[in-house]
Amino acid sequence: MGDSGSYRFSKRLSHVPASFLGELFRVSSQPGVISLAGGLPDAERFDVEGIKNAAVEIFAQEGKTALQYTTTDGYLPLRTYIAQRYRSRLGLNADPNDIQIVNGSQQCLDLLAKILINPGDHVLMERPGYLGAIEAFSYYEPVIDSVQTLDESAGPDLDVLQKQIVTDNPVLWYGIPNSQNPSGITWSSGVRRDVADILDGSDTLLYEDDAFGELFFNGRPRSPVKKWLSHQTVMTGSFSKTISPGLRCGWIWAPHPVIEEFNRAKQASDLHSNLLSQMILTRYLENNNVDERIRETAKIYGERCYLMQEIIDDQFPPGTHHTSPEGGMFMMVTLPSGIDSMELFRKGVSNGVAVMPGFPFYIDGGGSDTIRLNFSAVGLEQISEGMERLSQVLRTLL
Amino acid sequence: MGDSGSYRFSKRLSHVPASFLGELFRVSSQPGVISLAGGLPDAERFDVEGIKNAAVEIFAQEGKTALQYTTTDGYLPLRTYIAQRYRSRLGLNADPNDIQIVNGSQQCLDLLAKILINPGDHVLMERPGYLGAIEAFSYYEPVIDSVQTLDESAGPDLDVLQKQIVTDNPVLWYGIPNSQNPSGITWSSGVRRDVADILDGSDTLLYEDDAFGELFFNGRPRSPVKKWLSHQTVMTGSFSKTISPGLRCGWIWAPHPVIEEFNRAKQASDLHSNLLSQMILTRYLENNNVDERIRETAKIYGERCYLMQEIIDDQFPPGTHHTSPEGGMFMMVTLPSGIDSMELFRKGVSNGVAVMPGFPFYIDGGGSDTIRLNFSAVGLEQISEGMERLSQVLRTLL
Numbered sequence: 109m110g111d112s113g114s115y116r117f118s119k120r121l122s123h124v125p126a127s128f129l130g131e132l133f134r135v136s137s138q139p140g141v142i143s144l145a146g147g148l149p150d151a152e153r154f155d156v157e158g159i160k161n162a163a164v165e166i167f168a169q170e171g172k173t174a175l176q177y178t179t180t181d182g183y184l185p186l187r188t189y190i191a192q193r194y195r196s197r198l199g200l201n202a203d204p205n206d207i208q209i210v211n212g213s214q215q216c217l218d219l220l221a222k223i224l225i226n227p228g229d230h231v232l233m234e235r236p237g238y239l240g241a242i243e244a245f246s247y248y249e250p251v252i253d254s255v256q257t258l259d260e261s262a263g264p265d266l267d268v269l270q271k272q273i274v275t276d277n278p279v280l281w282y283g284i285p286n287s288q289n290p291s292g293i294t295w296s297s298g299v300r301r302d303v304a305d306i307l308d309g310s311d312t313l314l315y316e317d318d319a320f321g322e323l324f325f326n327g328r329p330r331s332p333v334k335k336w337l338s339h340q341t342v343m344t345g346s347f348s349k350t351i352s353p354g355l356r357c358g359w360i361w362a363p364h365p366v367i368e369e370f371n372r373a374k375q376a377s378d379l380h381s382n383l384l385s386q387m388i389l390t391r392y393l394e395n396n397n398v399d400e401r402i403r404e405t406a407k408i409y410g411e412r413c414y415l416m417q418e419i420i421d422d423q424f425p426p427g428t429h430h431t432s433p434e435g436g437m438f439m440m441v442t443l444p445s446g447i448d449s450m451e452l453f454r455k456g457v458s459n460g461v462a463v464m465p466g467f468p469f470y471i472d473g474g475g476s477d478t479i480r481l482n483f484s485a486v487g488l489e490q491i492s493e494g495m496e497r498l499s500q501v502l503r504t505l506l
Numbered sequence: 507m508g509d510s511g512s513y514r515f516s517k518r519l520s521h522v523p524a525s526f527l528g529e530l531f532r533v534s535s536q537p538g539v540i541s542l543a544g545g546l547p548d549a550e551r552f553d554v555e556g557i558k559n560a561a562v563e564i565f566a567q568e569g570k571t572a573l574q575y576t577t578t579d580g581y582l583p584l585r586t587y588i589a590q591r592y593r594s595r596l597g598l599n600a601d602p603n604d605i606q607i608v609n610g611s612q613q614c615l616d617l618l619a620k621i622l623i624n625p626g627d628h629v630l631m632e633r634p635g636y637l638g639a640i641e642a643f644s645y646y647e648p649v650i651d652s653v654q655t656l657d658e659s660a661g662p663d664l665d666v667l668q669k670q671i672v673t674d675n676p677v678l679w680y681g682i683p684n685s686q687n688p689s690g691i692t693w694s695s696g697v698r699r700d701v702a703d704i705l706d707g708s709d710t711l712l713y714e715d716d717a718f719g720e721l722f723f724n725g726r727p728r729s730p731v732k733k734w735l736s737h738q739t740v741m742t743g744s745f746s747k748t749i750s751p752g753l754r755c756g757w758i759w760a761p762h763p764v765i766e767e768f769n770r771a772k773q774a775s776d777l778h779s780n781l782l783s784q785m786i787l788t789r790y791l792e793n794n795n796v797d798e799r800i801r802e803t804a805k806i807y808g809e810r811c812y813l814m815q816e817i818i819d820d821q822f823p824p825g826t827h828h829t830s831p832e833g834g835m836f837m838m839v840t841l842p843s844g845i846d847s848m849e850l851f852r853k854g855v856s857n858g859v860a861v862m863p864g865f866p867f868y869i870d871g872g873g874s875d876t877i878r879l880n881f882s883a884v885g886l887e888q889i890s891e892g893m894e895r896l897s898q899v900l901r902t903l904l
Contacts, residue, residue, distance in 0.1 A: 116677055116709060117647070117761050118624050135578075148575055156569030163561050171554030175750035177546055179531075206586040213608060215776040222645060226516050243774040247620060248516070279514055311514060352573035354781040365513050372525065376641040378613040382780040394641065 120227075124246045129239075136462040142494035143383050144461040147289065147437060148485040153405045154352050155396070166384070174384045180375040182209025182359070183386040190359055192347070197322075197329060202416055206367050206375065209381045213319055213346040213358030215372075215375035217416045219377060220280070220315060220342060220360075223369045230276040234264055236440065236469035236478070237287050238317070252471045253278070257291060259431040263299030269429065270306050280313045287320040287436025290480040292413075294434045297330055304336035310495060313366075314341040319358075321461035322350050322402050324435030325410025339363050339456055347389060347504045350402050355385040403463060406435060412483040412491050413439060420497040425506055430481075437484035440466065443477045447505050452498075455505065460469075461497040508823045522644045526866055527637075534860040540859075540892035543851075543860040545687065545835060546883040551803045552750050553794070560790035564782070573781045578773040580607025580757070581784040586701075586792055588743070588757055592801050595727060601641075604765050606772065607779050611717055611744040611756030614768075615642035617775060618713060618740060618758075619679070621767045624649045628674035632662055634838065634867035634876070636687050638681055650869045655689060657829040661697030668704045673747070678711045683731060685718040685834025688878040690811075692832045695728055702734035712739040717756075722746050722833030724807025737761050745787060747835065748800050753783040761766070804833060809887050810881040811837060817893040823904055828879075835882035838864065841875045845903050848875060850896075853903065859895040 128263030133286040136143040166174050181187070186209060193200040210216055217221065217240060225231060227249035233241060235254030243250060251270055255264040264283065270309060280379035281304075295303070297410065307314055316333050342362035347355060360370060376378070392398075413433055420430050427444030449465035456463055483491065534541040564572050579585070585602040592600040593722065601742075608614055615638060623629060625647035631639060633652030643650060653662040662681065682694040693701070697844060705712050711866065714731050733737035740760035745753065758768060772778070790796075811831055820829050825842030841847060846861035853860055864876030881889065 115761070116713070117767055118627075120624075121621060121767060121770075122773070125768065127773075129773075151570040151574045154573040155569055156565060156573065159573065160562070160565035160569065163565065164558070167554060167558035167561065171558065173550055173752075175552045175557065175748075175752040176549050177751045179549045197818055202587070211776040211780070218775040223515055223519060230515075241775070247774060285808065294559070313513070315610040345869070348575075350609065352782075353573075353575045354573040356776070356778075356780045369515055369519060372519075372522065373645065375525075375527075376522070376645060377616045377775075378609040378754070379638070380754075382609070382783055384750075384783060385780055386724075 112337060112400070120247050123249045124243060125468070127243070129467070132464065134464070138457070140460050141457060141462050142460060142486060142490050142497070143462045144481045144491070144494050145464040146482055146485055147368055149349055149353065149437070149443050150408070150484055155401060158396050159352065159388060159392050162395060163388045166234045166391055167332055169304060169348060170387065174269055174387045176383070177436055178383045179382050180371050180380045182381060183383065183390060184476070186386050186390040187359070189390060190361070194361070198335070200332070200335060202361055202470045204389060207359050207361045207497045208363055208371060209386055210374065211356040211378070211381050212348055212357045213317065213344040213360070214240055214244065215475065216344040216358065219370055219373045220278060221245045221248045222373050224279050224313065228404055229496060230278040231282065231283040232272055232276070232278040232285070232312070234288065235472070236290050236475055237282070237471065239468050241317070241392065242471055248278070254471055255295055257288065259293050262296035263296070264303070266299065266302050266306065269303065273306060274309050275342050278312050280315045281307065282315040282317065284319065286318055286330065286432050287323065289319070289439055290434065290464070290466065292431045292433030292436055292439040294330070294375050300331065300333045302504070304333050307337055307340060316343045318343055318345045319349055319351045320436035321345065323409065323437070325406040325413070326434040328421045342366055344408070350405070351389065351392070351398065353389055354387055357380060357385055357389050409437060409484050415488055415491055416483050416495060418483060419492070419499065423499045437482055439481050439483065441479050441481060443479065443502070444506065446475070447502065448476055449479050450476070451505060452501065455501045456498060458495050460496045461501070463498065508898065510669060513845050514824065515574060518645050518647055521647045522641060523866070525864070530860070530862065533855045536855070538858050539855060539860050540858060540888050540895070541860040541894050542879045542884070542889070543862040544880055547747055547835070548806070548882055551806070553799065554662070556794050557750065557786060557790050560793060563788045564785045564789055568785065572785045573723055574781070575842065576778050576781045578778045580779060583786060584784050584788040585757070587788060588759070592759070595730060596733070598730070598733060600716070600759055604762055605676070605757050605759045606765060606769060607784055608758060608772065609754040609776070609779050610746055610751065610754045611742040612638055612642065614678050614742040614756065614758045616638050617768055617771045619646045620746050620771050621641045622677050622711065628676040629678055629680065630670055630676040630710070631680040632682070632686065633870070634864060634873055635680070636682060637866050639715070640869055644662050648677070650676055652869055655686065656689055657689070657691050660692065660694035662693070662701070664697070664700050664704065667701070671704060671708050671710055676710050679711045679800065680713040680715065682715045682717065684716055684728065687717070687834065687836050688838055688862070688864065690829045690831030690834055690837040692728070698729065698731045702731050705735055705738060712806065714741045715748055716740055716741055716745045718834035719743065719854055720834070721807065722805040722806045722830040723811070740764055748803070749787065749790070749796065753787055754879055755783055755787050756781060785850070807835060807882050810886060813889055814879060814893060817890070817897065821897045823900055829846065835880055837879050837881065839877050840901070841877065841880060842904065845900065846874055848874070849903060853899045854896060856894050857899050859892045859899070861896065
């Protein structure tokens with residue numbers, strides 16, 4: 109043992125897709141490159157002053173508690189706040205004891221996979237699907253299948269979904285019904301009820317990832333699928349897109365037998381989430397009306413999204429298609445026939461604009477003619493300039 | 507699906523031992539019960555004011571950065587601090603790029619198991635062994651064997667260790683050489699060199715958990731085994747016992763090929779650790795001389811430990827044996843013949859004192875005549891009163 113190649117690693121690592129994100133991050137952060145490739149919220153929207161004030165209060169009043177170990181489930185006032193918000197926003201009855209705090213909702217992907225997936229079990233997700241889910245699930249060696257989700261039909265192909273549920277009996281069906289990453293698609297209310305119908309009584313758990321549910325800039329908040337399929341749905345949420353990702357505070361809301369196993373797995377995994385952050389966040393939420401701030405953030409992201417769409421519609425070569433997000437941080441673009449997204453990525457970087465190639469979101473090798481664009485991280489001027497550059501690169505590739 | 511029993515869980519859950527900690531926590535926190543059962547550092551030792559000042563500086567100077575996403579490896583100034591401290595404290599050369607930040611060193615147990623262990627692989631640990639490691643490893647379905655560690659021989663039984671390494675070719679050998687949890691035993695310097703010799707050239711990785719290395723109150727810091735077996739050792743550390751557990755900041759230092767796989771697994775698991783905490787902690791470490799504070803904390807724990815030993819030696823029934831920790835937070839007591847630790851636990855709670863039964867630390871069903879005592883959480887008066895109660899309960903059980 110000792111040479112680079114000679115360490116023994118578990119076989120499960122061979123199931124994890126090679127990650128492109130390292131290269132992406134490196135080139136996207138080169139000086140002069142406008143990055144539409146990443147997934148950052150706009151740091152200008154963080155309420156640094158408000159969060160600092162909450163922190164100062166916590167240190168002054170409950171410092172010793174905040175710096176000590178705590179229980180695995182998470183800070184009860186925060187779980188209570190989340191439950192009340194489900195009630196006030198969506199009319200849903202959530203018990204704080206069925207909610208657990210995690211280090212950002214990414215951790216739910218890992219821990220749910222851990223307690224649910226046997227090697228060889230089928231897992232169903234959207235096509236394209238969230239890359240972080242593909243990576244997290246892969247460590248548990250499932251067979252991952254995907255159901256095409258389209259902007260035009262406002263959701264996954266229900267016929268294929270129904271067939272796959274019956275044929276493969278997947279252990280879970282993972283989706284992001286609100287402003288999906290990467291596609292930006294939001295499932296229609298009708299699709300949501302249909303998905304609930306299809307799953308009801310099956311042996312498949314719905315994993316409803318709601319990272320973007322509060323970040324809509326067009327329309328109104330839609331009822332989650334969990335409304336019609338409560339006992340068979342786990343739902344996850346996050347403060348990363350609305351308040352701050354650096355705090356690493358997300359949550360899961362799940363039927364109690366699932367929460368119990370999730371809790372055991374969380375304890376074995378890292379005992380509990382950062383208590384100082386949980387307490388600062390809770391105090392911040394109590395002291396401030398975050399609704400207004402979130403609505404304003406969504407509005408700003410919406411303006412950026414619409415500008416992107418306008419530039420694509422007006423200036424991009426014919427045959428370019430884009431999705432029409434109602435919220436979130438991403439849209440998906442299908443390139444004119446013959447253009448490869450990796451080529452666009454490389455040429456784009458040389459010309460000062462970075463995009464995210466779509467293929468990593470497709471578990472079946474597809475998507476080479478798609479890119480994901482982010483409209484949250486940079487302002488209107490940079491979007492305008494970046495899209496201009498992208499348009500020019502596209503024309504040279506045609 | 508929907509009834510309590512009808513959710514599909516992965517088969518790996520059947521490998522996870524039933525946890526006793528919930529009951530322990532519940533009864534130990536009853537009013538009037540002096541708990542010697544837990545594992546909390548003394549919150550009176552947290553430098554709330556100093557950490558608050560660091561937090562205020564971070565918010566004022568780098569608030570937006572601290573609240574944003576960051577890279578998986580962790581905050582570079584914190585990794586650099588850890589590397590420098592290995593150099594100044596122990597004369598070891600650590601590259602900050604071979605160090606990664608985690609949510610408390612418990613997370614290393616999970617992620618290392620994930621990248622190393624196939625179902626059925628052998629894993630070797632100490633007997634008794636750290637419960638958190640048993641739980642974390644179990645999810646990856648190894649065969650866990652243990653090597654008896656004794657106070658008298660100041661470390662694991664080297665003959666058995668050597669035999670097991672050859673016979674079972676374990677994927678890792680996990681130990682806590684400094685002030686182990688639960689036993690309080692510290693491996694002698696000779697044992698450390700012998701362990702390195704035994705492992706050198708084998709196909710087994712040493713997992714050296716150093717959660718308590720800075721918390722010695724007798725003797726001096728000892729060189730870790732990694733000193734003699736660098737390319738074949740992963741070492742983990744934690745700020746939980748020295749600064750604050752609520753910040754959830756631990757680390758791993760490992761050979762680069764291991765760090766790379768660890769990093770991929772960490773990214774899939776929760777993207778990155780809490781950045782706000784990492785930056786506050788780093789600023790705190792830069793602004794304060796923590797050595798003095800840590801030495802003082804260790805001294806206080808030492809006084810509590812010695813008082814416990816004195817009471818056991820003077821008042822407990824003949825046939826009671828205790829370990830003699832040089833540091834850390836725990837000691838192990840072997841009860842007089844015929845006394846069962848669960849009975850002592852239950853009678854103890856009814857009489858106002860909680861102890862941790864030893865059996866969960868034994869993966870082979872042993873340890874029913876042992877208990878673990880914690881000497882960090884409560885002060886001298888409570889230790890005195892708690893040990894008095896325990897002594898009386900013991901006598902009624904004889």
